[in-house]
Amino acid sequence: MSTNSDSDSNFSERERPKRGRRKRGGNATNYSKIVEDVSIAEFNGLEIFSWEDDDLSLRSAAAQSRLPFDRLAAEELVHFPDVTKSKASMNLYLLLRNKCLQLWHLGPQVQLTVGAFKDQLKSPLNSDPGLITRVHAFLERYCYINYGIFHCTVHKTLSTYRRIIVIGAGYAGLMAAQQLKFFGFDVLLLEGRPRTGGRVMSYTSHKSSTNTRRAGDLGAMIVMGCVGNPIMTIAQQSPIRFVQINGAQAALYNHEGIKTSADKDNHIQSAFNLLLDTCAYISKELKINSVNGKNLSLGRAIDLVLGQMELRVQKRRAKFWSGMHDMALRQQRLLEDCYVLGKEIKRLVEVIEEAMRNKEESFFDMDINSVANVEELGRLVELRVHKHDLKVALEKFNHRLTEIDTHRAVYKEMVHIQPPQVYVNQEDRTILNFHKANMEYANGCPLHKVSLEHWDADDEWEIEGSHMMVRGGYYKVTEALTEPVKPILRRNHIVTNVEVNEKGVIVSGECPDTTVFYEQADAVLCTVPLGVLKWSIIKSTESDGRIKFQPPLPSWKCNAIDRMGFGSLNKAVFFFEEIFWDKDDHVFLRSAETEEARGECFQWFAVPDEPVLIALISGVAAGFPDLPNYHELTLRRMMNFLRTVYPNCPADPTDFVITKWHRDKFTRGCYSYIGCDATDKDHDVLAEPITDKNGIPRLFFGGEHTITRWPSTVHGAMISGFREATRIANTFGEPLYAFVDPDDEAAAKTARDAAVKVDEKPNGINGASSSKADVDVAESMILD
Ligand SMILES: Cc1cc2nc3c(=O)[nH]c(=O)nc-3n(C[C@H](O)[C@H](O)[C@H](O)COP(=O)(O)OP(=O)(O)OC[C@H]3O[C@@H](n4cnc5c(N)ncnc54)[C@H](O)[C@@H]3O)c2cc1C
CATH class of the missing domain: 3.50.50.60 (FAD/NAD(P)-binding domain)
Structure with missing residues (x-):
């Protein structure tokens, strides 16, 4: 079944129920990394050429082996310096290598011997028996073929x-x-x-009315991607089946079981992704990774960015209210103007009314030439000035009134569009907390412990394709x-x-x-x-x-x-008699009431076709299982939550377990993370x-x-x-290079030296980018 499509049901698109949102801007192609790994000098000046035989099966075999199909990976360049001498020999090498990988992936149940490999090669591919043997030996030694659970036909013994x-x-x-x-x-x-x-462990419960055996994964549960994942080969070699996780439409509920609207959910998710992008910008572009000589954690950076956003909102509010204040002052001035004008109008009206009472209205219309004497002329001018002043004052007054009305309307409008009081309100903050909890799941520790600079160092190597659960555990x-x-x-x-x-x-x-x-x-x-x-x-x-x-x-x-961190993650597993949720929804989410408890049962997985729910406890909350009565209290609180979300949920589960991985003496935590003082290179030091x-x-x-x-x-x-x-x-x-042509002593020496060199490199395995077709091919082999 090929399901990874561009449709909006594509699980990887929302990414949420994966282990946190680790990626920014999609899967980076790994080729760039490979090219970085190998200096240009190591290419001997050869241009990187494209593979001409675009056979899907060969491509998929290379992708499934985490190798670039059209060029040599770093370790191959040091083991096969001779083939880089000409484009033709490089092409032959790649064809042989991809063919060998293809044959292995076509039937990984049985050992692929060098003889069987040779038998499959037709002329002219079988022209160089020495190279064929070396290719096979290299792929076998580096565990690209003949690994896992296969039938061994040729048993090896060391001299x-x-x-x-x-x-x-x-x-x-x-x-x-x-x-x-x-x-x-x-x-x-x-x-x-x-x-x-080890940390892959399933708890099996028999506590049901029918004594049915049901498993819930207490440790690892999700197969994270398929292209290049060795688990896919193991699944081909054994009767293991996977179920693709359907989490694209995962609903988010608050702690009281009330569903968050999709709009709000998407909005906050985008805001959170923007927050991460801003943190990446601060770290990668501005190169700010420490403050006062102390390395920054991702959590601290998120808090700082949130603080800045809050400051921006408050600055916008201050600007807005200062504008409103100016407007109010202007309004006040207009009202004062109106008051003064009103008084003036009243005075002028009184003067004119007085003149009218004195029967002097004739002065208003009298022809100036018919004025009898100087006193009359004076009175005429005086009254006409009053009349003119009244007209002007009234005009001014009306103008002010219109201005006041306009201001009032604008003011009313402005009050409605005032900037929010805070950057994140309480409701949004709980959703944001959910996303933080998800990141804490991805990193296996509280965000204030993981390095801002390196927390996502492995992102570009993320295995592509669906995330899956193993049917049955x-x-x-x-x-x-x-x-x-x-x-x-x-x-x-x-x-x-x-x-x-x-x-x-x-x-x-x-x-x-x-x-x-x-x-x-x-x-x-x-x-x-x-x-x-x-x-x-x-x-x-x-x-x-x-x-x-x-x-x-x-x-x-x-x-x-x-330096390297080792965090904590726990799980609460609920067993029931029957499934009471929609069977096709494998994931639902819960936002907690408080910041501290944000990781508590924040993400729920339904075990495919089984009445079993598994909730994750991440971040600071991963330590809660140590609290007294936590088991009983969590059971009650989470059952209340479940009953609100699913009215058909029974009062009690048939069985319930909570893990304490951090207390387990054979583990003492969940998995590693890059602490503030560590770098991704420390993984290599740990491997040394x-x-x-x-x-x-x-x-x-x-x-x-x-x-x-x-x-x-x-x-x-x-x-x-x-x-x-x-x-x-x-x-x-046995030395891998027993197969090097003894006539070509120089090449043999270079190869031997290179072999020593590559051993010093802890990363022997190279990443490779994969296409959607590779994902389809990989998934089609295994999914139910
Ligand atoms: C809760 C949880 C959820 C996870 N979810 C996922 C997931 O969904 N997908 C995923 O890919 N990964 C997940 N992981 C991580 C994954 O489980 C581990 O990365 C992986 O299993 C580690 O394998 P390992 O062989 O390195 O170590 P382990 O599996 O821990 O193996 C180490 C072994 O050493 C043994 N040991 C320890 N001390 C001694 C001693 N003194 N003597 C003898 N033996 C000893 C232990 O018993 C153990 O068997 C999860 C981990 C946890 C804890």
């Missing part, structure tokens, strides 16, 4: 036995362990909990991923010590059977959450859940662990391995916090697992 310990069976650990096993390593996967999946993906690593997995093995020495590593800890365990290996990959790493480096006498590194982690690593005394990398790091492009996500965790498997294989496995 030298190597053992690797992977700590943590979350998605980073699961993917890395599986890949390393496939590469021929002896792998041991240690997991502290009795279950795998995300745990189904975990189950599928756990199956192939079962033989090497040890649950309930809590690692407490990691010692690095010249011979390798010693990992020890606690387990239920033998109470302590002790394992040796050539290297260890640590995928425990950043929260656990933070807990491990703080000075405290409490040892529970800490990992002691020996020698202690170097200061550059500790500083990055300290630690070497032994001889400079051999022994302690490797993976997990969502170690990836710059897709942090805080499941797909980011998976890709970090791939990256580390590649890095470990490049360090301890």
Whole structure:
């Protein structure tokens, strides 16, 4: 089913129910980033050419692999310097690479061997067997093919036995362990909990009148985009199905359950987006990112911009009322004029009336030549001047009256169009608070903690396509991923010590059977959450859940662990007997009464076709579950809310849970964010391995916090697992460049040097832009 269209039902258009509104101005194309990554010199002066064979399937295969289909990505340029020598060889390379990716994506259930790849190539593509082998080896080593849950037909063994310990069976650990096993390593996967999946966890409730088993995701729930998301491949390899989230028309209710009008809702959403754009302008264009030597947070910047807007409104009001004041003064002057003129008119009328009483009216019409004497002439002139003055005074008076009437009308009009008293009124503020809560969900922390400069650093890498939920619960993906690593997995093995020495590593800890365990290996990959790493480096006498590194982690690593933020997000999950909402609406929203509680159950997801609702608790409110009686109080308050919104809602759910991820000793939070003193580069520092005394990398790091492009996500965790498997294989496995033509020694040397160089780059995976067609192809494979 292809659903991502330009219609207004397009979920991505409103973006709201995604993890916050992260993007400004739509998806940036990633090509520009790729070009930035690779200096012009690395292109050897070659112009970037367009791919001539515009085959949709080849394009989609490249997009699904996060690679640009018509040029070499950074890591390919260093691994294949020889193919950049001519346009023809570059074209051949790209065709081979895209073809190999296409074959893999067409049938990822079975290993794509180099033999099977060669068999599919027709002349003249099969003209260079050496290049074909290298392309295949490269794509395999960098986990672009043969990853996930596939049937392995050719088992690899290393010429030298190597053992690797992977700590943590979350998605980073699961993917890395599986890949390393496939590469021929002896792998041991240690997991502290009795279950795998880490922050991907579903709670299953049986509490219903029919004892029906129902799942609600307590951790990750949304597959955030499909083009290039490795989860899409896993779904092809297993019976997992996705449901596209329909949230375009998500209604917003206030805390009393009263629906906000669509106009108001859209208006405030636009105002909020404008606020974010202004913050971006301040940060990126004006380069103001700190005040008094203190780095600004996004929350502080939003408050400052709001403050400025408020000031502007008050200035406009001041100007308006000063205009009104001037108008009132003028009115007053006119009235005073009228008063003076009135008195004058009265006096003149009296004079004229007096003359009339004295029978002197003849003077008004008398011919001046018929005046009898000087006295008469004087009286005539006098009376005529009075008459003229009266006429002038009356004219003036009437004119003033007209002016007063006009002023009055204008004044009345002006009062109606006076500027608002405040920039945001109370009602609008609660809606604005909803949007702030949504941003806090995106960042996994209160807005005043996240860096203004770097909070959106990963925006341009956002995976495109629909956001989806896993039918039946995300745990189904975990189950599928756990199956192939079962033989090497040890649950309930809590690692407490990691010692690095010249011979390798010693990992020890606690387990239920033998109470302590002790394992040796050539290297260890640590995928425990950043929260656990933070807990491990703080000075405290409490040892529970800490990992002691020996020698202690170097200061550059500790500083990055300290700088990078690890926030909090919780969920309230409600189980019912029956669905009482519209089945096609997957999302509805709630604005809280107060600023502090803005993140409390602010966004609700309906589990597809199940009577289960999941509400998010973000920002400062994510800490509320620690409050006494919070469980009971929230249940009552939220049930009242639900009953107002949905009159058919029962009095009580059949089951109700609230998470406390920040209290979980294997996580200690939700996901990473870029704190005010951190930068996006700190993800790379967190990924950097630690070497032994001889400079051999022994302690490797993976997990969502170690990836710059897709942090805080499941797909980011998976890709970090791939990256580390590649890095470990490049360090301890067979050399990738055994295939380089020995006659071309210079090329071989450059390639080997380049391989070392690329290992130093934590980001081995390149982004690529994708078209709507790519999205359609990716979605059509998986959606219900
Ligand atoms: C509430 C919530 C909602 C989320 N929503 C989404 C979402 O919708 N979409 C999305 O893409 N992402 C979401 N995420 C983020 C996503 O879940 C994570 O980014 C991802 O699962 C991290 O995987 P990981 O392998 O890096 O770490 P983890 O999954 O945390 O795995 C680390 C493993 O290490 C183990 N471990 C820890 N300490 C030890 C020890 N001492 N010894 C042995 N083992 C240990 C842990 O038990 C765990 O299994 C959400 C996260 C949370 C908390």
